[in-house]
Every structure is written in C-alpha cells, then in structure tokens.
Amino acid sequence: MPEPVNMELTACVVVFKPDRLTVIRTLKSLRQALDSLPPQLVKLTIVDNSPGNADHTWLQEVLGEFPCEIISGQGNVGFARANNLVLGNVGKYHLVLNPDVEMEADALEQALAFMRDNDDCALLTPQAFNPDGSKQYLCKRYPTLFDLFLRGFAPAWLKSSFRKRLDRYEMRDQPANAIAWDPPIVSGCFMLFRGEVFEKLQGFDSRYLLYFEDFDISLRTGEIARIAYVPSVRIVHEGGRAADKGLWHIWQFMRSAAIFFRQHSMKIF
Template sequence: MAESQVLELTVCIVIFKPDRPTVLRTLQSLRKAVVSLPPLLVKLTIVDNSPGASDHAWLYAASGDLPCEVIAGQGNVGFGQANNLVLGHTGKYHLVLNPDVEMEPDAIEQALSFMRHHEECGLITPQAFNPDGSKQYLCKRYPTLFDLLLRGFAPRWLKSRFHKRLDRYEMHDQPANSIAWDPPIVSGCFMFFRGDVYTKLKGFDPRYLLYFEDFDISLRTAEVARIAYVPTVRIVHEGGRAADKGLWHIWQFVRSAGIFFTQHTMKVF
C-alpha cells in the first residue's frame, strides 16, 4: 500500500536559516498536539531551504518519536515550492505549518474532528493570537492594491486614518468564537488541508518565492472545496511585516503582488 494511502496526517514545515529556539517551540507544540490523539499514522517533513550544508541532528532530536524526514540541499526554492516537495506523499489530512507557530495541545484534534464532520470542508484556518495575547486576523477579504500597500508599508499614523478600511479587509467583523465559512483568503502560517484537495491543487504555485502564495491557493481552494475558520483550533503566531525585514523582503512582496494581480483580478482602490 502506498504511503499516501497509509498516513492519516502529514505535516510540512519549511525553514530558512532558522532561529532554533523558535523552531523548537513549534516542534514541541506539534508533538504535544499529536500525542494527545488516539494512535495515528503521522509523518513530519521539514524542508530546509538554507544555503549550504546544515546540521539537522537537532531537528531529529526535537521531533522525538514523531516520524520525521528532513529534506535539504535544494537551496532557497521558496516557501511554495518547498512545500510542494511532499506532493505525492501527503496523508488523508495535510498541515502546512510555519516554524514560528505554537498550537494549543488540542488544535489538531479539533481540526480532525471538524474535517470528519464536514466533508465539504477542504481547508481549515485557525483562531490566532500574537505572542502578547492580542488577536491576530488570518482571514482576509479580497485585497485592493491600496489595502496591501497601506497594511504592509504605511506608517502607524496613516494606518490610523484608515483603520476602518483595514479592519474590514482583515474581517474584524467576523465573530472571533464562531465558525465562519468561506473566508476569501486565509494565511499560510497554518493551513489544515484535506489531503486530496491539496493534491488536486498541485500544492502552491511555485512562481511565488515568498508572499501571496497563500492568497493564490486560498482562491484556488475555494473553486474545489469550502474553507472554514474554526475558532476551536487555536494557535500563537509570531508573524511579521515585510517592511520590517529589509529591502529583499520588500522586493519579494512587490514581485509576488505583481504575479498575483496578473493571475487574479486587480483592484486598485
């Protein structure tokens, strides 16, 4: 029997020059979330996009008794293409997980339960919090170019003048503790897919090196299945704005925005 038929859950984490304490917290939370479940056939794949040879012994040690494979040596092929390296080996359910996410111990249990009771659901997005406990908004309405520039690069005083617009874009009107169906766009930091949906989509579009690959796959998912915001699936996500990370990240943001609006409808304002 093929591995993709045997595995109940597969998890893929992509790292690049990782901050070890952050990744270790993510792996610890993943192990806790899996160990609380009835026995499942689970596999973790960590794709290391870092340049050159790296020591991966610490990753295997941190994964403990969770079956783990590290893929390395391909260089920085980008977030989407790195995640696509597991295509053909995904389980019945597949989690795309950022290395800066800590989940509640029952997060995976809650996600599995929801998927099993809602066959129409192909992708779950969780309720997320910043490390300081404040709410993080992973669901978005379809963006305009103005929204993206304002949210990503505007100074705080300018954002405050458009806070109602930004709140609408980030779907602040969505009740935090109620299930919400069909948000147009969800974040790539924690995407809990039904495995056959992820396979049907052929994963992420590899043209996106960084940024907007989650926008694109959200829109494509909605064409074949439903997306659900499930607040009982809870995570803490460190995150970060492109403008705070230097010129290379700003360029990747602009480049990916160009690809996105070439593929999908462009709205300026």
C-alpha cells in the same frame, strides 16, 4: 509513481536559516498536539531551504522517535516549491505549518474532528494570537493595491485614518468566536487541507518565492471546495511585516504581488 500513503495526517514545516529556539517551540507544540494520534498514522516533513549542508542534529534531538523526514540540499527554492516537495505523499489530512507557530494542546484534535464532521470543508484556518495575547486576523477579503500598501508599509498615523477600511479587509466585522464559512483568503501560517484537495490543486503555485502563495491557493481552493475558520483551533503566531525585514523582503513582496494580480484580478482602490 509514489507509493500510496495511508497516513491520517501529514505535516510540512519549511525552514530557512532557522532561529532554533523558535523552531524548537513549534516542534514541541506540534508533538504535544499530535498526542491523540497513533505515531504510525502521522508523518512530519521538515524542508530546510538553508544553503549548504545544514546541521540537523538539533532537530533530531528535539523530535526523538517522532516519525519525520528532513529534506535539504535544494537551496532556497521558496516556500511554495518547498511545500510542494511532499506532493504525492500527503495523508488524508495535510497541515502546512510555519516554523513560528505554537498551537494549543488540543488544536489538532479540534481541527481533525471538525474536518471529519464536515465533509465539505477542504481547508481549515484557526484562531490566532500574537505572542502578547492580542488577536491576529488570518482571514482576509480580496485585497486592493491600496489595502496592501496600508497594511504592509503605511506608518501608524496613516493607518489610523483608514482603520475602518483595514478592519473590513481583515474581516474584523466577523464574530471572533464563531465558525465562519468561505473567507476568501486565509493565512499560510497554519493551513489544514483535506489531502485529496491539496493534491488536486497541485499544492502551491511555484512562481511565488515568498508571499501571496497563500492568497493564491486560498482562492483556488474556494473555487472547488469550502474553507472554514474554526475558532476552537487556537494558535500563537509570531509573524511579521515584510517592511520590517529589509529590502529583499520588500522586493519579494512586490514581485509576488505582481504575480498575484496578473493571475487574478487587480483592484487599485
């Protein structure tokens, strides 16, 4: 059995053949955001899914004395299984963080304060922006197959014809600067869980290699606890569409969508 964890906050970042400059910006941002917590109450885990024996000296140089464990050598086991390697060793609060996210200096201070003040919140999602300053929409309503096609693969002219539909799917009708409770689905780029809930859920469903694991865990969280969108927690997320990343990513998107709709209900239109 794992030793009991007395950490206030644990965080996990999964990387695969990482762009070093992007990851360095993320880690510097994370370190700055953690300044309000004593180092002995924080632990970061970086799971490297890259093939072979990757060089991690650059990570250690960035992190310095910051408490961190690097897990590697397992190969590309996928986002879900990689994040689940920390099960049994999560803190009171547990952050799932993409390696392409930068947060404002007070983001975690704001997030943890909200979690402490709201015992019924098991999962927190932030307000997000693209690198150019435009708004990203991390909260979603339950998708149909048509919604996913439009958002991920449709050309701009077709998207414009269904703008109202996409806006509704992305919950753009909700006030951007007001706390919103119980969005059905939130993005996996920044998920702050209450640790006991993440453990109860047994983390992500390992059948998902890439894509839709955040959809699934959002729905499963919503069945047993509450999710909150907290706009005072602000991040910048690079992100990117699966269709822009090549055939392998398109295949993984379709494969994971099939798993998701078999597991949950399918809506075509």
